[in-house]
Amino acid sequence: MALLEVRGLCARHGAVPVLHDVSFHVGRGEIVALLGGNGAGKTTVARCVSGLHRPSSGEVTLDGRDITRCDPRRIVRWGLSHVSEGRRVFPSLTVEENLTLGAYLDGRRTHVVAERREGVYRTFPRLAERRTQRAGSMSGGEQQMLVIGRGLMSAPTLLILDEPSAGLAPASVAALGEDIAAIRAGGTAVLLIEQHLQLALRLADRLVVLRGGHVILSGSTEDVAADPRIGRMYFGDGDSPDRVVPKTRQGHSSPS
Numbered sequence: 001m002a003l004l005e006v007r008g009l010c011a012r013h014g015a016v017p018v019l020h021d022v023s024f025h026v027g028r029g030e031i032v033a034l035l036g037g038n039g040a041g042k043t044t045v046a047r048c049v050s051g052l053h054r055p056s057s058g059e060v061t062l063d064g065r066d067i068t069r070c071d072p073r074r075i076v077r078w079g080l081s082h083v084s085e086g087r088r089v090f091p092s093l094t095v096e097e098n099l100t101l102g103a104y105l106d107g108r109r110t111h112v113v114a115e116r117r118e119g120v121y122r123t124f125p126r127l128a129e130r131r132t133q134r135a136g137s138m139s140g141g142e143q144q145m146l147v148i149g150r151g152l153m154s155a156p157t158l159l160i161l162d163e164p165s166a167g168l169a170p171a172s173v174a175a176l177g178e179d180i181a182a183i184r185a186g187g188t189a190v191l192l193i194e195q196h197l198q199l200a201l202r203l204a205d206r207l208v209v210l211r212g213g214h215v216i217l218s219g220s221t222e223d224v225a226a227d228p229r230i231g232r233m234y235f236g237d238g239d240s241p242d243r244v245v246p247k248t249r250q251g252h253s254s255p256s
């Protein structure tokens with residue numbers, strides 16, 4: 001049984017249908033990247049999964065439990081954490097205070113919260129160094145690290161990351177890739193929504209590609225990356241799909 005199963009998901013914004021029969025799964029400890037252009041429906045999928053948007057039909061299960069249309073706080077308790085786009089830190093609070101807020105559902109169990117914070121600091125030593133610094137004074141890459149760390153404070157089995165690389169400098173994107181790999185190495189599965197194709201190819205075990213609210217491709221990273229439709233989506237009709245052959249997780253470089 002997969003950790004996350006999404007079956008036949010349909011959703012609307014007002015009267016406008018935006019997701020059509022979307023199905024995919026995320027296995028335990030896996031990284032699955034959800035790809036697609038602007039407006040393809042990636043964020044709406046993520047919001048339906050985490051209970052922030054009501055799908056019109058379809059089913060979402062987490063660890064075998066039906067979570068479709070459940071209260072988002074209960075979904076967090078059951079092991080799913082959703083880090084939205086936009087790096088929303090509380091700028092006037094310190095790093096430590098921002099992290100603590102990520103465990104607000106467990107806030108009274110202070111020893112549990114403290115242990116989780118230490119776990120986040122082990123994954124992100126940079127946050128430990130800056131624990132007393134105000135979040136608003138940190139760089140974009142550090143703020144991204146902080147919102148991901150805050151997402152880990154609920155001890156998720158599945159972490160949804162929506163466009164974590166948006167607006168980051170190349171060096172910060174590289175560091176982000178290492179962070180996401182470390183999170184997976186710690187046993188947390190990741191549903192990664194990305195426009196940064198190379199980052200997704202480098203990290204993901206499998207890819208799901210959306211266009212116009214439909215899944216147009218899904219499968220292993222190697223198989224999907226070799227599909228000419230990916231080349232056309234990202235590089236236009238004239239380019240060879242060879243350009244998007246992924247780096248393997250053993251670290252061999254892809255042609256670029």
Ligand SMILES: Nc1ncnc2c1ncn2[C@@H]1O[C@H](COP(=O)(O)OP(=O)(O)OP(=O)(O)O)[C@@H](O)[C@H]1O
Pocket residue numbers: 013014018036037038039040041042043044045
């Ligand atoms: N709050 C909203 N009200 C109305 N329409 C919306 C709303 N949010 C999204 N949409 C529409 O739903 C469709 C899917 O949007 P969604 O944000 O899920 O796509 P996306 O793939 O995440 O795009 P992006 O990469 O630009 O964030 C788009 O046509 C978008 O215009």
